Amino acid sequence: MVLKQISEAKCFGGAQSIFEHHSERCNGAMRFSLFQPPQAVRGERRPLVTFLSGLTCTEENFTVKAGAQRVAAELGLNILAPDTSPRNQGIPGEDESYDFGSGAGFYLDATQAPWSGAYRMYSYISVELPQVLAKNFESIDLSRQGIMGHSMGGHGALTIGLRNPETYLSISAFSPIVAPSQVPWGQKAFTGYLGEDRQSWADYDATALVLSGHRSGGILIDQGDADQFLAEQLRPELFASACQTAGQELELRMQAGYDHSYYFIATFIEDHLRHHATALL
Secondary structure: OOOEEEEEEEEOOEEEEEEEEEEOOOOEEEEEEEEEOHHHHOOOOEEEEEEEOOOOOOOHHHHHHOOOHHHHHHHOOEEEEEOOOOOOOOOOOOOOEOOEEOOEOOOOEOOOOOHHHOOEHHHHHHHHHHHHHHHHOOOEEEEEEEEEEEOHHHHHHHHHHHHOOOOEEEEEEEOOOOOHHHOHHHHHHHHHHHOOOHHHHHHHOHHHHHHOOOOOOOEEEEEEOOOOOHHHHHOHHHHHHHHHHHOOOEEEEEEOOOOOOHHHHHHHHHHHHHHHHHHHO
C-alpha cells in the first residue's frame, strides 16, 4: 500500500502530517491526518486514538481546529483523523446536499446501489486503514487503540467502538448522533445507503447496539446544552436511557452554554485524550 505524503510539520516536538493512499473499500484516493508524538518520532511504539469528524468535514478540520497536539504530545498518543467519505465518485447527487454523499459517509458500509461501490466507511475505518498503518508506521501500537468523534463522527465512534470492543479499548464523543434511526439526519442517510429495511439500520445505531447487548468500557460524552442540533438531531437522552437499561457505563456531561462548534471541542479535548490515556497507557 503506497502512501503519498501531502504535508508534514513539526508540532510540539512531534510530527503532524497528511497522507493520501488508494482505498479499495472507498474506490479511490483517501486522505488522513496523523499526529505522531515525540515519543513515536523517536521510535517508541505508542497507542493510537482515532478521531472521526462530522458532516461536511475532511481530515483537516480536527487537525487544525481542535488543539489536540499539545496534550497528545505530552501523553504520547498517536492521533489519526481520516476523511469523512469517499470523494469524486461521479455518482449523481453525490454533491447536492451537505448531509448525504460527499462529506457524509456516516461510517457505515452502504448496501444500496450506486453507493455500495464506494461508500464503505465502516470497513475502511475498522479494517483497511489499520492495515495501511500497520504496514507503514512501526511506531503505532494497534493493540492499544481508542476511538472518538464529533456529531456524525461521534455516531461513528460509538458504533465502531461498540461493535469492536476487542480493538477499541476506549470510546468518547462530542455531540454525537446517538440514535440515527430516530432523527432526520440518520433517517435520510440510512434510507439512502442501507434501504428501507430498518432492521439493517440497527448495526449502525449506538442506542440499538447497547440495547442488543454490545458493550464497551466506560464511555465519555460531552454535549453542549446550547447546541442548535440538540433537540432534533442528537438526543443524548435516548442513549443515556439505553445505557442505564443495559448496564453500560456512561459519563454524559451536559456543558452549559456550549454549541456544536470546534470551540466546544477545543475546550474539552484534553479531558477526552486523558480519558483515552487512562485505558491505553
